[in-house]
Amino acid sequence: MPAVAEARPQTAAAPYSAGIFSGPVFEMARRQFDRVADHLHMAADERERIFMPKRAISVSCPIHRDDGSVAVFTGYRVQHHLTLGPTKGGTRFASTVDVGEVGALAIWMSWKCALLGLPYGGGKGGVTVDPFSLSSRELEALSRRYMQEMIPFVGPQIDVMAPDMGTDERVMAWFMDTYSMYQGSTVTEIVTGKPVECGGTVGRREATGRGVAYCVRRAMEHMKIAPQHATAIIQGFGNVGSVTAQELALQGVRIVGVSDHTAAYYDAGGLDVEALLEHVREHRVLRGYSQESLCDPDELLTRPCDILVPAAMERAITANNAAHLKCRILAEGANGPTTPEADRILAERGEDLFIIPDILCNAGGVVVSYFEWVQDLQRYFWGHAEVREKLEQSLERAFQRVIARAGRDRISHRDAALALGVETVRHAKQTRGLFP
Template identity: 45%
Template sequence: MAPQKNHYNASIYKEPGPKLSTETPFESMMERFRFAADVLELDEGMFQYLSSPVKQIIVSIPIIMDDGRIEVFEGYRVIHDNVLGPSKGGIRYAPDVNLDEVKALASWMTWKCAVVNVPFGGAKGGVRCDPNKLSKTELERITRRYTANMLDIFGPDKDIPAPDMNTNEQIMAWVMDTYSMNAQRTETAVVTGKPIILGGSQGRKEATGRGVVTVTLAGLNKLGMMPNNVTVAVQGFGNVGSVSANLMYEQGAKIIAISDVTGGYYNENGIDIPEAIRYSKENNNLLKDFPGAELISNNELLELECDVLIPAAKEDQINRSNAGNIQAKIISEGANGPVTANADAVLEEKGIMVIPDILANAGGVTVSYFEWVQDRQGYFWTEERVNRRLNRMMRNAFDNVYGVSEEFRITLRQAAYVYAIDKVATTLEMRGIYA
């Protein structure tokens, strides 16, 4: 369904203050936001409202390390928007986490939820730490203190965290328990991505990768291509990358390259993905020295001749310097922000269909929504039902975005932002601004 234009005064608007580098994640998001706002003819006031986070929280996290030292970490939570419902977004642990990155990711969550018609706003959180250098008990202390600092922010009807980079279901269990102990009741719906025994959902771990494949198959169908006759390269072999690769493999696609932090692995005759997954699990979740392919660099993987490229690693992997060398027919963004804004025009000129992150990797938040619903009603679904509903919602979202792209003759990325921003702006207009 195409968006309906909001009845605002069309104007030329500029964000106040100095223009940031278009290579930063936040500015890449803002470049796309500006385009969609122009298509929708948002006035400057609405533009400012939708581009400004509702809350930005920075907290100190002092903990006692295993050796008795006191160390202070820094934690973040950004709530970008809560117009459609309680805010939703992951928590990541990494040494390079910063407020700018968290702001961008929170914004993406707002549009991602709107694209798949999930009644959540967008949020994101993070703690600046290196989890590889921390013991399990130190991670637990950090998580519980971070959660305690966020007790006024988190809540099943306010802000619902989930796993992200370097966090997992155990960390979500600690978040849930800390919140529940302070609330003096067990509150499973305060967090998603939990262990199943604590109210987690079947199919949650595979949801993001499954969503990537659902929209990739939809894109192939639009191009008249059959999945059993295409070649695929997947950058990143974590949860999203490995699931995407395996599901495409099950569809009959030839997976010619995969990669992780140890490098890229290429085999023109196709890689046995179940074997690669087994090998990785037996080698500390690394593909190092994988015998089923030859070693190439991650950059070389991106530039391989293939039908489908799934970047499922980190942000800004395809940028102005290498966009002209991309040879795929479809890029399906498993990661958040793998393509910078200044690479979009190059890819468009090359005729590459880019299925954007706010659509392609929205399977995770969709099944997080399913988990929240199941927790609220105290009744849990089978994995088959979860997958069936996920596939339906992702396919409907693709069709909606594709319809907008055809109506306005714009790219899928532009159409996804137009669709999402129109939904949030229209909702805000109907609700009004409380004063």
């Protein structure tokens, strides 16, 4: 049976506790929130109610391996708040997954949805597993078992899943099918990021990377950088990083560096993005693409470029490398790539560095996920042009709000984005009151 942990409030005088949540990623989310809560003059007891997740679920997922043995994997789902609507967020299959990481990602998703004006709270899930160690049949078995264990706690008006690191539209189809078999009818709106043939929306796979590229374009306009004279380095060449590279290249930006967990390449003259994409389509990873352009993955982050896009894991920009960054635009394609210590170092550069914070920069995915959910509920689907136009309109509104708030309050773009998101959740909770 799943173990469910409900957040238990303390007295108003006591500081809020992390409870079952721990680890550097969760601590990072807490420190970011506290900084913004100080700016908003938020009382200690109010902070706990707004910050701490409503519900954390832990499940055991046993499956039959191809060799006949039984393996048990641990899965998690964290639902941050349901004040504005159902929770929404991805499901990650990775060997690093733990409840602290999932909790932090759910919290960041709440601020992101609120910033973009989406009627969601933040959710996130994951299974502690290396997906590359599973056969296709084992991956399907694990996906279906995880969703089966989550059925009592999710639903189109409760918690809507989506893909994340280590999962894709195929996994989302298995999730949807498992839930639908339990319900006795097809429920396409239980997940987003599905294949178009199964109720998905056009443009969802490219949405996050396309949104990163849009925000970079707007930042280049602010910094008066001409795309045809700009260079970019992309850390992480999965779905987000590869689409970002492709979109930036279409704008005229020269991609001089890319990396994934297997290899890193740098060429000041520019890399062939289409050749890189073809290599990854065939081999799944960057390793083996070239021997001539190989470089150290850590060193890649500090190579000269106009645009640096960390689009891999959390905590890529730290106190150890922040002072050595040579970019003019830092576009956070990943969630939580910059630590608070690194933020303090980068702040010393002032207007010389334009940071696009993660909850704005990578919001394209959840925006188009929202579009998919709406289309599924209505059973009425849009075309490519309409999806892209609505995505850019949503990002533009949020971009302008962040820039305006940062200028008005004389705070960083990150603090401005977080303040806008936190304020929205705060006001909604105040308006609804406390039950009972």
